[in-house]
Each structure stands twice: as structure tokens, then as C-alpha cells.
Amino acid sequence: SYELTQPPSVSVSPGQTARITCSGDALPKQYAYWYQQKPGQAPVLVIYKDSERPSGIPERFSGSSSGTTVTLTISGVQAEDEADYYCQSADSSGTYPGFGGGTKLTVL
Amino acid sequence: QLQLQESGPGLVKPSETLSLTCTVSGGSISSSSYYWGWIRQPPGKGLEWIGSIYYSGSTYYNPSLKSRVTISVDTSKNQFSLKLSSVTAADTAVYYCASARPVIAVAGTSTYYFDYWGQGTLVTVSS
Numbered sequence: 135s136y137e138l139t140q141p142p143s144v145s146v147s148p149g150q151t152a153r154i155t156c157s158g159d160a161l162p163k164q165y166a167y168w169y170q171q172k173p174g175q176a177p178v179l180v181i182y183k184d185s186e187r188p189s190g191i192p193e194r195f196s197g198s199s200s201g202t203t204v205t206l207t208i209s210g211v212q213a214e215d216e217a218d219y220y221c222q223s224a225d226s227s228g229t230y231p232g233f234g235g236g237t238k239l240t241v242l
Numbered sequence: 243q244l245q246l247q248e249s250g251p252g253l254v255k256p257s258e259t260l261s262l263t264c265t266v267s268g269g270s271i272s273s274s275s276y277y278w279g280w281i282r283q284p285p286g287k288g289l290e291w292i293g294s295i296y297y298s299g300s301t302y303y304n305p306s307l308k309s310r311v312t313i314s315v316d317t318s319k320n321q322f323s324l325k326l327s328s329v330t331a332a333d334t335a336v337y338y339c340a341s342a343r344p345v346i347a348v349a350g351t352s353t354y355y356f357d358y359w360g361q362g363t364l365v366t367v368s369s
Binding site: 135162163164165167169175176177178179182183188220222223224226227228229230231232233234235236 | 279281288289290291294302304305306338343345347348349351352353354355356357359360361362
């Protein structure tokens with residue numbers, strides 16, 4: 135399946151802004167999606183179509199796209215945001231979805 | 243709101259076939275609004291897409307698993323299923339089923355994202 139690249143870890147203090155990047159050569163042609171996964175739980179969709187937020191997801195979560203890189207931004211990070219975050223997209227044909235390797239967000 | 247629930251054996255012997263079923267509630271598996279997918283996560287590792295199916299029966303598989311994977315849908319039971327043959331210890335993982343929302347991409351191609359997930363079920367491959 136399609137491969138995406140994320141940093142393994144990001145650390146921020148409470149109240150600061152966390153930025154998690156995801157890169158892939160098909161991202162100019164395909165939307166990106168972001169999932170939050172807490173230990174022992176299923177992933178939860180937090181951003182779809184690069185920057186749209188599902189209902190129930192706090193406004194502090196936002197997404198952006200520039201060329202072959204997309205970014206998940208969490209403004210005013212809270213302790214409860216500590217989790218693994220995965221980006222997802224697809225190859226240029228749209229046939230094969232793929233996930234990034236995941237980024238562990240640590241709230242110091 | 244859709245709810246999905248995986249079911250199946252938690253222990254499978256090497257070389258045998260892993261079989262899981264996902265029961266969908268809160269919506270029809272025959273809806274043209276959704277694909278249905280399987281994703282797995284080995285312990286301590288990331289997510290891997292296994293494959294997806296449309297209500298019409300069209301299937302899409304991860305090329306790295308394609309020779310061993312079969313996904314099918316049973317509209318009468320509102321379920322879809324996964325079979326993975328010739329399993330090894332490398333197939334030990336939490337297996338998730340999920341609903342997949344179709345999207346028309348910037349390039350005009352059709353793809354999807356996973357909006358509702360089951361809770362996941364751990365399948366261990368061991369003798």
C-alpha cells in the first residue's frame with residue numbers, strides 16, 4: 135500500500151502548539167486524513183480532507199497541506215491530547231490507501 | 243451513527259486461515275455511501291491497511307497481502323468478513339474493521355477514509 139513518512143515523536147508543554155508533519159509524493163493529488171489513537175483504543179478520525187474537522191472534535195485540532203507535506207496542528211495542547219497520531223492518504227490512483235508510521239505526541 | 247464489532251477466534255495456528263467477521267449496526271452494509279475495510283496493527287507498531295470491499299462486491303487488497311486475503315460481504319446479516327490464509331507469527335495483530343467514506347480527490351480519482359472503527363480484536367498466531 136501507499137507509504138507516508140511521519141516523525142516518530144513530538145514533545146510539547148501544555149498550552150503550546152504541536153505540529154506533526156506527514157510527507158508523501160501523492161499528497162498534491164490526494165487528500166490527507168488524521169487519526170488519534172490512545173493506548174488500548176481504536177483510532178479516532180480528527181481531520182479529513184486535509185483540513186476538515188468531524189463533529190465533536192475540538193477546534194484546537196486543525197490541518198493544512200502544502201505540496202508533498204501535510205501538517206496536523208494542535209493549538210493549546212492539553213494533557214488529554216497525548217496519543218499516537220497517524221496520517222492516511224492514498225496512492226495517486228486512489229486505489230491503495232496507506233498510513234504513516236505514526237507520531238507519538240508527548241505532553242511534558 | 244454506525245457501530246462496528248469484530249468477532250472471531252483470538253488464537254490461530256501457523257499455516258492455518260484467520261477468519262474474522264464484522265457486524266455493522268446503525269446503518270445498512272448495502273449503502274452506496276460506504277466502503278468497508280479491514281486494518282491491522284501488530285503489537286507496538288503502526289496501522290496497516292489490509293483491504294476494502296464495496297457493497298457491490300468489488301474488492302481492493304493491499305498488494306503485499308493480496309495473495310492471502312479474501313474479503314466478502316453478507317448483506318443478509320449486515321456483515322463483512324476477512325480471511326487471511328497461511329498465517330505466520332508476523333500476522334499477530336489487533337485487527338480492526340471500519341467503515342470507509344468515499345471521497346473524490348483533488349486529482350479526480352476516487353478514494354476513501356475510515357470514519358467509524360470497531361474496537362479491534364487481538365489475533366495471536368501461535369501453535
